[in-house]
Amino acid sequence: MKIPKTTDVVFVDTLRVEANLGEDCWGRSRAQPVEITVYLHLKQSFLQKAGESDHVADSVHYGHLSKEISHLVRSKNESANPAFDGTDGLIRAVTEKAFALAGSAAEEVRVVLNVPKMVLLSSGFSVDVTTIQEPSFVVVEKKVHVSDIIIPVIIGINPHERENKQRVVVNITFYEDVGQHPEIKYREVVSKVANEIEQTSYRTLEKFVNNIVRSACIASEQVAAVTVRAQKPSALSFAQSSGVELTRTRASFTA
Numbered sequence: 047m048k049i050p051k052t053t054d055v056v057f058v059d060t061l062r063v064e065a066n067l068g069e070d071c072w073g074r075s076r077a078q079p080v081e082i083t084v085y086l087h088l089k090q091s092f093l094q095k096a097g098e099s100d101h102v103a104d105s106v107h108y109g110h111l112s113k114e115i116s117h118l119v120r121s122k123n124e125s126a127n128p129a130f131d132g133t134d135g136l137i138r139a140v141t142e143k144a145f146a147l148a149g150s151a152a153e154e155v156r157v158v159l160n161v162p163k164m165v166l167l168s169s170g171f172s173v174d175v176t177t178i179q180e181p182s183f184v185v186v187e188k189k190v191h192v193s194d195i196i197i198p199v200i201i202g203i204n205p206h207e208r209e210n211k212q213r214v215v216v217n218i219t220f221y222e223d224v225g226q227h228p229e230i231k232y233r234e235v236v237s238k239v240a241n242e243i244e245q246t247s248y249r250t251l252e253k254f255v256n257n258i259v260r261s262a263c264i265a266s267e268q269v270a271a272v273t274v275r276a277q278k279p280s281a282l283s284f285a286q287s288s289g290v291e292l293t294r295t296r297a298s299f300t301a
Contacts, residue, residue, distance in 0.1 A: 054088040056106045056148075060160075063119045065136055066129040071166045071233060075129055080136070081160040082115060084144055088151050106148045114143045132229040133159055133173045141177045154178045154186075165236050169194040190220040192236055200247035201254055201278070208247075212280050214254065215287070218262055221271040235265045251276055251290040263296045271295045 061084075064077040086106055096104035118139055122128055130136040137157045144155045156176040164171035170193035177185050195218070198211040218239075222230070239261045248254040255276045262272040277289035 052090055054091060054093040055085055056088065056093075056108050056111070057083065057085045058108050058112050058115070059083050061112055061115055063116060064123070065119050066123065067136060067161065067164075068129050068132050069233075071163050077123060077128070078161065078163050081162075082136075082140060083158040083160075084111060084115070084140060085156040085158075086111070086144055086148050086152050087154045087156065088148065089153055092151050106151060111144060111147055114147060115140055118143055133161065133164075134175075134229050137173060137175050141175070141183065145177075145179060145183065152179055165192055165195075165233050167195050167236055167240055168192045171232065185224045188222040188224050190222065190230075190232060192218045192220075192232065195236065195240060197240055197243055199244060199254070201249070201251065203249050212278065214251075215277045215279060216258065217275045218258070219273040220262065220269055221273075223268050223270040225268075227268045230266050230268055235262070238265070251278065251288075255290045255292050259292050259294045260299050263294060263299050267296075269296050 061082045063080060063082065065080050066075060066077045067080070068075055070076060070078050088106065093105055096102070119136075122130060122139075130139065137159055140157050141155045144157075145152055154176055156174070158172055158174045160170065160172040162170055170191070172191045172193075174187075174189040174191070175185055176187040177183055195216040197214050197216055199214055200208060200211055201214060202208065202212070218236070220230075220232075239258055242261055243254070243258060246257075255274050258276070259272050259274045262274065263269055271293060273291065273293040275289060275291040277287040279287045
């Protein structure tokens with residue numbers, strides 16, 4: 047059995063605010079609902095003292111963290127320039143607040159930003175960024191998840207499946223090449239991929255998913271890898287769905 051390593055984490059889960067991230071799903075610059083989750087990964091055994099003393103002063107106060115983030119967003123909304131520089135801008139600002147509050151106790155900060163109304167064709171859009179304290183706040187991982195995209199398509203090998211389109215539910219996770227890059231316009235990427243797929247027909251989910259993976263991987267040079275999971279809710283009478291999941295690197299299609 048693999049033994050997990052010792053970890054100390056303080057977190058705030060799903061803090062709901064309104065923030066202007068620039069263009070929304072309709073291309074308009076205005077505040078929209080967002081959900082912010084912050085994980086403060088602390089130095090090993092940092093919380094041992096608080097666990098023994100039972101004093102919050104020996105920990106990092108998650109109540110203060112929540113108030114700091116809420117104040118950050120509220121102040122930005124009331125400023126002369128209310129728009130953050132996209133999702134990356136808000137995540138960066140929240141990360142800096144978290145590090146400032148935790149001080150030397152924090153080794154890394156992970157921020158998950160959920161923007162439910164970012165992509166018209168999906169039920170959810172989230173950006174997951176992990177930043178380390180040294181040297182000088184470096185992003186070490188960035189994932190973008192677009193959930194439950196509904197694509198009507200001709201798919202299947204049975205005669206009745208060749209006559210009518212059926213719903214296929216698609217989830218896409220993008221793994222970005224971290225570095226100094228402009229933010230990918232995922233609304234446009236998802237729309238392009240969906241339009242391409244909808245115009246064609248398939249016999250297998252394997253082919254369907256492979257085409258989506260390829261389109262997503264080559265959508266931007268910043269995309270390092272993509273995971274696509276597709277499900278057919280109507281395929282089996284006594285199962286919720288059947289599906290296929292593929293993960294490929296960009297190099298799989300550009301080499």
